[in-house]
Amino acid sequence: MTRALLVLAVAAPLTAVLVAAAARAGEAGERLVARAAWLGCVISLVANLGMLGLLAAGRAASQIDLGAWIAVAGHELRLRFSVDGVGLSFAATSALVTAGVARFSCAYLHRDPGFRRYFGVLGVFAFGMQVIALAGTLDVLFVGWELVGLASFLLIGFFRHRPGPVRGALRALIVYRTCDVALLLATLLLHHRLGHSAFSHEGAAGDPIVTFALLLLLVGASGKSAQFPAGSWLGTAMEGPTPSSAAFYGALSVHAGAFLVLRAEPLFAHDAIARTAMGAMGAVTATTSSLAARSRADVKGGIAAATQAQVGLIFVEVALGFPRLALAHLVAHAFFRGMEVLRSPSIVADTTRARVGVGLSVEPHRAFLPRVLSRWELPLHVAASERFYADRIVEATLVAPVRALSGWLASRAPSRRWPAAALGAAAVLGLLAGRGAGGSSPASVGGTVLLGASFAFWALGHTDIRRVVTGVVASQLLVVLSGAMASHDVGLVGALGQLAVTAGVGMLLLVLLSRVARTVGPLDVRVVGGLGADLPATSNAVLFSALLLAGFPGSPSFRAEDLLVGALVDEHPAVASVFLVVTALNGWALLAAWARIFLGPRRGPRPGTGTDLGPRVRAALAAALALALAVGICPWRS
């Protein structure tokens, strides 16, 4: 019973995705798409309530194992879910808010050209939230985590032809990817030390590596929940349609990080250092963001900052050991803020009514600090409205070094032949190493992996999207190769799968882009932009290929990646870590290049008519995508 309800709760929101993909374009398909999205979320809600009922009656199974997703010779990824009060509260909250937002969006988005896209992405988001809320292990949670991140990226950039939204989306993406790497590494380390990634603290006592892993987990959580200093993206994320902002940055996505630490509370409870860090981070965010919230004159910006501050408080509550309080705070705050964002356009009328009708002054706080400190008033206000320079900190510590390194690498090795030459060398190296008895030498593995990493940076440093793709493919192939060198049987299966997918998708991407380049000229982000308006099908094909290449959950490469990492983690945690970092970097590079070339305002030469993909090619690509998804989703067991 619980099992059936669980499956229903998690899977129902996906109906929106399927219907949106199949529905007719334009107004004709609107009603169907909207209803499917709404109904999916409602079913999910009902299933959640059903599970809550079973739980209250004491008849719910607390752990549900939907079987192995991957079970190949000793390596397993099991679909484990937890049905408990914490998860169900958040899952039911998510379902209710997404259902309400879907209903709200029917009229709100009526006649918008992106109607189907919006509801499709909303479906992915609702699905991702259910996975996060009900996941029983970090691996499963990570699947939802990535999907929510992707949905967030796509909806911030919903208005594709405008520069602001695309910039905001890229900014969120950079923070997300970086923090996701931390989360992945945390998962990896926990696996390594504890042998599991469930949220229990079995065997975790006093292990400094576990402490480190928990700190990484905290970094992962801080990205989604926009905590200091990773929170600057939230200020520029309110670019999509109001209801999506309500669901993501008022109610749900922004609370996912707090939920994660709440979930992992048993682990944190035994680790004073990690808890202290969590409390400090929350307290700093609460202080800085509540000051920022007071200083903002725009409604959504004010709400964003005030939300950050409350989420900071929730972190503090978890750190102080009040998980129940934190959960109640989280749920109540999610509903409250979600509604507040939905109602945000009302402020104009409300303020007018108060001022003109009743004569209430609406400027109550001219000064914030007491008189003696008045000379600090202006500096504090400026710092608050600049969010205490959090984005400068991120820029200086994260973006600038990466940019400097990648720029340097790209200028050193500007030619396209470099990746090919490097690949050849690595292949020879790999073959030689493979021939050597008893596995390859650490030096050749390390060398290959570093070469792969440097190509990831090389790719980031380029402005021509074809170079970026070349670099990404080379880097991806190199790290997979290194993985193959370092692992045995299972890992090899994964590695071969990865190699095949990477090479195939890479070729496809290059062919697609070359077609465009034939009429547009070099696809350099400095010259060309906004191609998606003229080439919607190509743009989508490139996006999906990029996601396949970057190993997003649901793609075959994600599973191959998992196999490989699973095989590497015990003996070569370093190689596995670099592999994950490089994969994340590559995802960043590809999506950023896609966004710069295909989104934003039109720039540069216009593509000729007939440049976009014809119906046949589109059908073939859709079939290939479906196949890839099928391979990516159906269980692999040997």
Place this chain on the structure above:
Amino acid sequence: MTHLDPGAPDDVVSSAVRAAANRLPAQNPIEDFVHHNTLHAYEDLPFFAAVERAWEELGVEGTLSLDELRRLHESGRIRRRDLLAAIEEAGLPRRTMDLLLGGDLPRSAERIATRVPTLRDAHLFATGENLEARVRPPLVRFLSGYLDQGVAQWSLPTKDLPLAEAWLASQRAGLERLALPARDAVERLRRVGARAFVIEVADDLGIAEEDVGHFVRGELFVMPGWAGMVRMLPHPRATSLDQLTDYLAVRLAKEVGALRERHGATLRHVWSRAARARLGDASRAGDGLLDELTARALFQAAYEGSYRSMLISALAQARADAPRESEERPCFALVTCFDDREESLRRHVEEREPRAVTFGAAGFFGLPIVHRPLGAPGAEARCPVGVEGVFASEEAPLSPDDAERWLHRRGALAKLRRWEHASARTLLGSTVLAALRGAVDALAFGATLVSPEGPRTLARTLVGGLAPPPRAQPVVRDLDVAAAAEALGVMLRTAGLRAERMPRLVVVLGHGASSVNNPHAAAYACGACRGRDGAANARLFAWLANHDEVRRRLRETGFALPDDTVFVGGLHDTTTDQLWLDDRAHVPASHAADVEHFERVLADALGENARERCRRLVSAPRAPSAASALRHVRARSLDPSEVRPELGHATVAAAIVGRRARTRGLFLDRRVFLVSYDPTLDVDGALLDRLLGAALPVGAGIALEYYWSRVDPEHLGAGTKLPHNPVGQIGVMEGSHGDLRTGLPTQMVEIHEPMRLQVFVEAAVDVLRSIVERRPEVRRLVENEWVTLVALDPVDGTARRLRGGELVVEGASAPIGRVASSADWTRGHDGPLPPVRVGEGGGP
């Protein structure tokens, strides 16, 4: 409205800023939204020349795109014969037609921005990087804090300083001062002042003196919304020209700083590289017969011609069929605003009750009042922009005790709301609110699932139950009887309400529009009442018309109202189609039956009106009953997810100034401003002169604002509402750091057919011409063809269009059909419909 100080020094920067300032959007803070012509600065040019100039200077589109216009031709909205007529009128050969319909046309004009680019464009071209990404966010944060009208809980401490000083103080106080390259520009600005700084930057770039104007305009138009608001908001210590110059200097300092930070390159290098390359080859020389802008102008003229000739046929037909005016006394008269949305209501009233007569006047009913609603601290003008308030009116409660109690409760509710707003931005306040509201909001989400308007309906019922508004009557204390009688007399005579045929009951209805979660609410209200509803004016009009002294005075001036005529004022809610007749309690018992009869007729007419409106609303039920149509439109007004509570003036296309007898019985599809005017009572045209002087600019402003917002929603409209973010009570910006959006949002204009207002005036040509000559604000619009003016001869009905100095006699096209009722004609159609004769026509 703020005006530039004419005494300012006349150096090159000042004159450049002054010229550019005129072109900036002159939109009020959003709570006081009033329609106006967005491109008002170009009214001195002929319309299509202005379109071309605006494109060159501002990069805005002035008509629909060629593709859209061609599609309109294919779909039949633009007829071939009207295209031919337009070609002929332009003096082009007939073969132009082929080019028009299928040719690849060059664009002859060149955007000045390609020759004199902004720093942003130059940099974008040179490096592919958008400087705005660095400049805009901090600048928008500063501006929103600086211009904030009371939204931030903690205001910018330097708000009271002039703009540049305030910004410099913030720079000094912030960490920005540590960034060396940016500091350089800031220091220079501090040292030399705004005006000199702009000159220095222009010198650094090597901009020729004659190009400084273009450069300044370009920079100000990177964010026209914010720049316009800097100009509109008065500052106690600085003229608006100074403020704008300050803004320009700050913007340039920010850009120069960002540029240095990024590259350390010299400005001139980046700029000249872009200028040399002219930002790619945006322009092609137009050497053929036809360029794109001319083609679009031809299409536009034909588009309007198609509609105009249809309307002329309808008017001719109506005239031919009109029965002789009956001498019977009408059963009641309904006076509404001349708003296009009232056209259908008036038609339905007349269809239900043939003995009724209806009139249309500017929605402030000739009463320039400064009104203080019950319990309000201050008064606000409720009359068109540019008209001085004369009468100080206020709402007097009938029962002071009730009012006291109500004010008390309402004050408490308002304080609660203010506390809520403030707490939502503070740390502990939010926690308390989450605890208090969390469960309620969860229920609200649940209710939204069933019906999005549910929570609001409930809240409104609760508040209404807790604090039901007391009855009150708008009155003028210390009434100037002569002035009031004068105002009333002019309004009644102009509209053609003859004293001798005055019915027993005259109902004056202002209009308003109720909606929730809608920052643009003021744009749906009455433009003649400055974005508020017209109830106060209507009720005050009735109060004055019932006033004994005013009546006596009117009789002395020769306008003797019958003793048994009673006036009642009220409100028509155009969104919900509800009638609010608050003053019906004052109606003497002798007239109770008349009022009841009126209310019965109105109830039917409002139901029919709602049904007719539903056909244009996609989410409304198809072919609804009157009751379900009313239910639907009422739900819309309470639904926070509804971005189209109603369609506003989206269908407006024409104005007819004349006797209702000329249009009565015509289905005009809510597309026409119906202004009542009786030429037989106004031989010398003095009344018409006042009427056109006030009504024509207002009507043209509405039509043109819809026009520009529709043809270029990105630059002249507010774009889609979906990502709008209200800021500082001054407007909405796009997303988190966008420009302030002016004009109308897409959701208001998407079904609009963009046409210049076609104004028909029932008056002798000579009278009309002399008025146009006399009034410069009318002459500008007419001679430059920003509106099309057609004289309808009061005697023989000939239609003559004033074009330049000539008159073009407009012929009717095919005769129009006849249907039994409006509902028969609209059934099953959801697009625009041509005029048709309804019922047996005529009337009293």
